[in-house]
Amino acid sequence: MPATAIHVGLMSGTSMDGIDAVAVTFAEEGVRLLRTHQHPWPSELRERLQLAASRHPLTAADLAELDSAAGEVLAEAALVVLDGLKGEVRAIGSHGQTLAHRPGGRPPSTLQIGNPAIIAERTGITTVADFRRRDLAAGGQGAPLVPAFHEALFRTTDRYRVVLNIGGIANITRLPNNPGEPVTGFDTGPGNCLMDAWIRQQTGQTMDENGRFAARGEIRPALLERLLADDYFRQPSPKSTGTDHFLLDWLNARLPAEPIAAADVQATLLELTARSIAAAIDHRTEQVLVCGGGVHNPLLMQRLDELLPCPVVSTAMAGLDPDWVEAAAFAWLARQTLAGQAGNLPAVTGATGPRILGAIYPA
Template structure:
């Protein structure tokens, strides 16, 4: 039996629905030993959302928000250690993603940037564990999109049975990983467009609920096809991969600009249309890039949106749409486990071959290490 290699992965995604964390043994594959989560305090949630847009005194506010986020991260680490009754000294490193507030790669003169609020030095101080952070910047510096990074993890974990498989992560944004059966084609991964971000924002604005539980509100509405057609004219959807996106583009201001061309659409029908936008854009990507895949594995918070999964299945009759839980990894654990795995890759100086995913000029080691 191999010696355990214990890593913690922490993820707070575009949905702003909290922090997910796992403690995993990565000595052979990825065995999740514990899972924990914590909600974002309401004031921090509001500040992180506001920091996605231009505002007053941003540098100061961003620094304080990063500090506050690390307190939540440290809380999740403590939960994981308590669950497994392990001391901090047994954990090789924490992979901390941070909170994306701007994502503009390959722009502003060619390189662009991606910004995740994180204070890994503070997290190392709070937990007494080495922290690996800033996973995306090196890829951007190498000419890549910096996102998505998780396809290499998807391939390692879900690409082992020899059949063509697609992994659809329905977080705030939706991203697709296409795993070829015999590795005759390069690994493909990219952002399809909005996942839950618009549905959540609309639901929060008009129902004061963080999300549409099980998609029930959308399921009771009617798709407004003229609005859907207009939303689908967004140029991002026609761009070829590699590509990535975020709240910089898909936000309520973007939606309101399109809604301004219509009068009297029922609020619930807008929700139904946003669900259909997510489903239809994901299906278009699957049909274009994963047409040989008969298994679609879904992870992220959207995996619990019953209505959305039903629409995906209806639009993909030749495929089997399943939660990643059927493969032994619950949907909310996948991205956190990915950042535990990415932390290990950094610690061991293993370059990530992301050229076919992000467009980077070559394989690079992703992340920076902050010793405890």
């Protein structure tokens, strides 16, 4: 496959704040971003997706309709970045929209919707999707999958790095500078999901821009202790989680009977994210590279800088804009699949071995 072949990546995370779409090329020197676009979910569809992800009951017909509707919007996002591109577009890698992720279930399960047949049909380009279920079938968590891309792009023998993605859920990738030491990683817990859900319930805003609402409040130590007592934080890795665990019902069950100022809850949720991330960072870490929406929350970044003994910087310092790392990763995973190469890291997910991920929908 020529290095100049273009790949498109589509990513919508647990925050459901929009679809990140990129067109990229890959070469030895790294990733070149050709086009980027954030495509909004139609408000009504977003609300339906959020309800579905929060354990709201669905009929099979409802789920089928959501799958097709999401597929159409994902195709729209791909068409925007494809418009005017010159060169061979080899494939689209679509993560889809996660509605459920329960690797510890009986049986383990995960569900990402966004019909990839529709994406292939609307764009005329081979589409690779459904990346998580093969790893799950092989005994893995099905997540996180981006660490293989982090290794390819950010690993160096110069320093021990950790890549921190703060989306709805936060996850880390440990990149030891010793080539003989395996890459590891896992979901640390909530990233933005609880903060987003709480401010939406309290004020109608979709996010706490620049952490201003949290900055008005005070951390409540007793509440923070109850939140950090969740069993997930003590589980050994490999592990992964989702917003079907860390959701408003989870928070409400831990709020005390006496009223707490909404801004105090927000401040405590931000501290929960920062503390759970910091607890997961290896003491050998010499640099933390941050990507995802959380990088734009200066209060959260300040707390991480205060809690960690090493520099905390954006992935832009290592050559890739933090807003597009995950979308670029799914373009890379599609490339891996078409090349017959594994896309998972068993040391990260716990799978019994490397696996070629995803299903291919030919043009």
